[in-house]
Amino acid sequence: MKYTRYLSVILIFLFFFSIGITKAQKEQFIAPIDQDGIQRIEVLAGEYFFNPDYIIVKVNIPVEIKIKKEPSLVPHSFVIKAPDAGLNIEESLSSEPKIIKFTPTKVGKHPFYCDKKFLFFKSHREKGMEGIIEVIEKQEK
Numbered sequence: 001m002k003y004t005r006y007l008s009v010i011l012i013f014l015f016f017f018s019i020g021i022t023k024a025q026k027e028q029f030i031a032p033i034d035q036d037g038i039q040r041i042e043v044l045a046g047e048y049f050f051n052p053d054y055i056i057v058k059v060n061i062p063v064e065i066k067i068k069k070e071p072s073l074v075p076h077s078f079v080i081k082a083p084d085a086g087l088n089i090e091e092s093l094s095s096e097p098k099i100i101k102f103t104p105t106k107v108g109k110h111p112f113y114c115d116k117k118f119l120f121f122k123s124h125r126e127k128g129m130e131g132i133i134e135v136i137e138k139q140e141k
């Protein structure tokens, strides 16, 4: 009987945990494919966020991310470390838009983030400057 009590405690915990996950879920942005066959996205970086912060792209189609930061003295960067998926990016950002080009070669979810950190303070990533690039299959029609 003890066992079932433990089990129900775990189930209740999982239930509330999953509600938490749903709430924390980021708004997904699906990159449109332009006439020239490039998936283009515009991203804004600031203290301490990326907008959008959940980007969906299709595999094996070139991507261009036009990214800039809000005018401020705080430096920011855009980093993705997923070389096995064709994503190996490390760019410092300015308030002039920069275009980051890559072609994702593998389906999956990859975190992107800002790797800046000031002295002993929390890193920008810890303060929320991170997001996900999700690479999905092309849906043929």
Ligand SMILES: [Cu+2]
Residues within 6 Å of the ligand: 075, 076, 077, 114, 115, 116, 124, 129
């Ligand atoms: Cu930053």
